[in-house]
Amino acid sequence: MRPSDDKLHAAIIMDGNGRWATARGLPRVAGHPAGAEALRRTVEAAPDLGIRILTVYAFSSDNWQRPRTEVSALMKLFHMYLRRERARCVENGVRVSIIGRRDRLPTMVLPEIESAEKATVEGKKLQLRLAVDYSSREAIAAAAKKLNGHATRDRLSAALGGPDVDLLIRTGGEQRLSDFLLWEAAYAELVFTPVMWPDFQASDLAAAVAEFHSRERRFGAVPKVALA
Ligand code: FPP
Secondary structure (H helix, E strand, O other): OOOOOOOEEEEEEOOOHHHHHHHOOOOHHHHHHHHHHHHHHHHHHOHHHOEEEEEEEEEEHHHHHOOHHHHHHHHHHHHHHHHHHHHHHHHOOEEEEEEOOOOOOOOOHHHHHHHHHHHOOOOOOEEEEEEEEEOHHHHHHHHHHHHOOOOOHHHHHHHHOOOOOOEEEEOOOOOOOOOOOOOOOOOOEEEEOOOOHHHOOHHHHHHHHHHHHHOOOOOOOOOHHHHO
8 A cells, every 4th residue: 555656644753742841941741732733833734745644643552651640641632632623624624533542541532532533534635643542563463363364465554554654754863663653664764853843843844755755765676777
């Protein structure tokens, strides 16, 4: 499932909220609302840069290990974000969906997810996929289990449901995938930036997309020039 060039699938590991806040003498959790603002800016900028699908890592299944106060602040923020951004998403043709487990999320978040998904279902400009309580290893294991011994590459891709990732960006200076879209990003171009997520601007997204277009994607084949 390789998307065409005019249907770029970008994925972002939004890292650096805590350090951004600490550097300003603020409690770590203060970085997350600033991160939500950065996400709003990114969603607004993405369609004009040719991005049609945007998958962002909002909460990994390993993030449950964080202090209870931080987890609770994040869940409240997801609730608020979904409620606050719903109308704007409808207006701007953004279709929202959530990937990841839902059974461990606080009950207050579930109606907001369902309502945002339902209200934005007709959105054609951008598909925004929020990964919440998401683990790529778990998703792959669940897809394989569903296929019951009949897994092939194509069937697993279909069972996972998301298209292949073209461009994967990680902010915050770390250079790892942290259990995010491991299958879907098999041939993704990786862009790592030291910019902390709350500081991430439309210009940073544009720079990552330009970097993506400057690379030759060979998918394991030889360079085009070698065939001439
Ligand atoms: C990583 O930064 C960020 C998260 C674990 C949470 C991501 C959440 C947001 C960007 C908030 C907005 C999202 C939505 C969907 C409203 P970190 O806290 O690990 O930062 P650090 O590496 O500096 O500690």
